[in-house]
Amino acid sequence: MSPRAGNAGPPTLAFVESPVQLLNVLEWAHAHAHALGAGLALVVLSPVDPMTRGQLRRMAELAREEGYEVRWEEARGGTAAPFHTIGGLMGPLRRAERIVMGDPFSRYVQLLLTITRARELVVVDDGTATMEFVTQLARGEKLVRWHRKGSRPGPRDLVFAPVSSAARRRLAPGGQRQVEVFSSMPISESPDGVTVTANSFAWTRARFGPPRITRTADMVGTSLVETGVVDGDRYLEAVTGLARTHGATRYFAHRRESAEKLHRLAVETELEVVRPDLPLELIARRGPIGRTILSFPSTVVHTLPLALAGTDVRVAVCDIDPRWLTQGASPRAQGFLSGVTGSARDVTRLAAVAAG
Incomplete structure (x- = not known):
């Protein structure tokens, strides 16, 4: 096991579903190396798209070369896959002190947020969607991707609404819970208590x-x-x-x-x-x-x-x-x-x- 991975399980657990999210987790880790302590484990919630999977595998190789533990989950590999994935992550989720996520709009990530007890939550860039996420969080709005805003919610949206609402509450700082947004996007409106940290792509350079x-x-x-x-x-x-x-x-x-x-x-x-x-x-x-x-x-x-x-x-x-x-x-x-x-x-x- 990597010396950064720790013995009892890293206190920082990152969930990514795209190559860019994984890249930005590496950028975040580079910028916060002093605070990682026992280490960082990345969980890839693999999509089905072949090109995305290929890029994710290459990014996973780079993460391992940097000394991080990478766990690949076939999270969408059939009807039973989500149950196996979530069941296998229950222990690490409950032990994690910090959760890093690349897509707060993801239903998968929102569901995982209802399980974790972590007091530190970090959102890294998932592209321009980060700008919309921060604005919605600041205004207390529902978490809806910008290109879907204005459309009527479907049956799955209605069924998942309670989970999405719970995730939005978890992502709002309060009490002992800390929320950080690590972004290269211009963020003009951020909620009180949310720490915004600039991503300068120092690791990439x-x-x-x-x-x-x-x-x-x-x-x-x-x-x-x-x-x-x-x-x-x-x-x-x-x-x-x-x-x-x-x-x-x-x-x-x-x-x-x-x-x-x-x-x-x-x-x-x-x-x-x-x-x-x-x-x-x-x-x-x-x-x-x-x-x-x-x-x-x-x-x-x-x-x-x-x-x-x-x-x-x-x-x-x-x-x-x-x-x-x-x-x-x-x-x-x-x-x-x-x-x-x-x-x-x-x-x-x-x-x-x-x-x-």
Whole structure:
């Protein structure tokens, strides 16, 4: 067992469901190394998506190389999987003094929060959703992902509502319970008693790079089509226009982008579609990477400037034209996406390109 893992079980237990969450747990651990004591154990609540699983396995390898214990749970591997997973975690949950989580909106994580007795709770970045989480917590609102806000709750939402309410109460600081948000996102409204700590991607910069920089531009993909926010045809036209204008040659796919969409994009734009095996912050830091990185509003417009600090890489973000939104998009979609772009630091803002 790793010397950081301890004998009776680490007092810090982290739950992650995506590669970016695991990366940000490593960043948090790097920033809080003095406070980890007997150590940190990471529990991967594995999703079913093959690309996400592949990136998670690579990130788990990096975590083990750093000396941390990693427990891989097939948390969604069938009807009985959640019962086996939760049953096996009961002991560690009750012993943990600190819980670190990457997605407070996750039903899995919310359920686990009702079991733990930990007095310290930490939320690390799960992308732009962190901004929404902190705002909802500050206002005492229900925990609902931004792209679902305004839609009618389904039967599963109603059944799970008591658990979600209990999790929201646990995430509100009070008494001897401490809550920390570790984030690279701009947080303008935070609840009283919540400690907000800046994630500067110090571990990433120390572990990788500096990268070799090419003379071309790279594009970063987004899953806004897959989440029903942006129309697929309009998105393809926007990517085509952006790539042509700025001379992009590669398109780094988001792990949730569909194979059909990526195939069409590769054929019609002639961009080289790259499916990264690690979060883009690490890919960019390892290099080679384009002198300009083009992105639509997403987490990377906040994280890449930090990960690439000290290099000559320029991050440019293109606004989402309201005409690209689908009829089913949340009423809050345009405002939220504009806020993601407008609050980004050290980026170049590009006007929305013509699309259809």
